[in-house]
Amino acid sequence: MTTLPLSRVPDPCDAPALRWGILAPGGIASAFASALAAHTTQRIVAVGSRSAARAQTFAREHGIGVAHASYEALLDDPNVEAVYVASPHSRHAEQALAAISAGKHVLVEKSFTQDARQAAAVIDAARAAGITLMEAMWTRFLPHVDVLRQLLADGALGEIETVSADHGQRFTPDPAHRLFDPAAAGGALLDLGVYPVSFASMVLGTPGRITARGTLTDTGVDRQISAVFDQFPGSTAHALVTTTLAAQTPTRAAISGPEAHVDLPSRFYTPVPLRFVPRTGEPVTSPAPVITGSGGLAYEAAHFARLVAEGRVESPALPWAETLAIMQTMDQMRAQVGARFPGED
Structure with missing residues (x-):
């Protein structure tokens, strides 16, 4: 009888916890926050938006302690170790570069940027800064x-x-x-x-x-x-x-x-x-x-947290x-x- 190999993916709860900041509180950010709360030990400590009201609403809905009324304030927050960039593709490069400049590790929602020229600039910046950077293509994990x-x-x-x-x-x-x-x-x-x-x-x-x-x-x-x-x-x-x-x-x-x-x-x-x-x-x-549905976003967050803990700047899986x-x-x-x-x- 044919048998399949077993998955080697660890339980997301076993990954070391990072202190996350959410940049841009839209629909995918909400799914990400819910997945982390339900299936990991990761901590979302802050959210940042161009709208103070949106940041406060998102923080209230997801039990996040700090709501910043600008992206700049989120990136300046010393309690944030890693930033999840969840804005439209047209803003990914600009915001990922700002997060790298602020010394934050960066998980960038897919598509990574709007084109390859921008992607190369973000990757070069992370390489120069020694920052962990990954595209949030959750399927891979x-x-x-x-x-x-x-x-x-x-x-x-x-x-x-x-x-x-x-x-x-x-x-x-x-x-x-x-x-x-x-x-x-x-x-x-x-x-x-x-x-x-x-x-x-x-x-x-x-x-x-x-x-x-x-x-x-x-x-x-x-x-x-x-x-x-x-x-x-x-x-x-x-x-x-x-x-x-x-x-x-x-x-x-x-x-x-x-x-x-x-x-x-x-x-x-x-x-x-x-x-x-x-x-x-x-x-x-x-x-x-x-873990089913968008709860599967927990796997990419856990994988990213392990990369940071191990001092690795890029993922072998992507x-x-x-x-x-x-x-x-x-x-x-x-x-x-x-x-x-x-x-x-």
């Missing part, structure tokens, strides 16, 4: 993804032939919403498509060729992008990735080789069981997740070079479909 990594390392599928992943959600068109606003680095790709792009990168590496097709919204951001990646180092594999902000898609992922394939069900980027289907023998499914390469891939995809942000050539 989930237990089922560790099982997948082990299957790939063991060659259980044989030489990979295809990788596919999609992520689409339906948003009502609204020029005032950040996803439809070029000035906020809106569009499907950076918010949703980064998941399948990052998944393909994890499995196959950086593609030598990117062929993308897409459509734009009336405001000029990418509405839908589909792409084929190929010419991976030492591989003849293809990756197919799709994203849209106009329809709810299945949000599944799959990896296929001559010996087996792996299916990841809907919301593949969250804690889910994976299904391993060998060419011969019976399929087997990994255990149901212990190194800086790969974060930069993913941004470069998405730059090429946007360029091919004509989606440009203000100030870009």
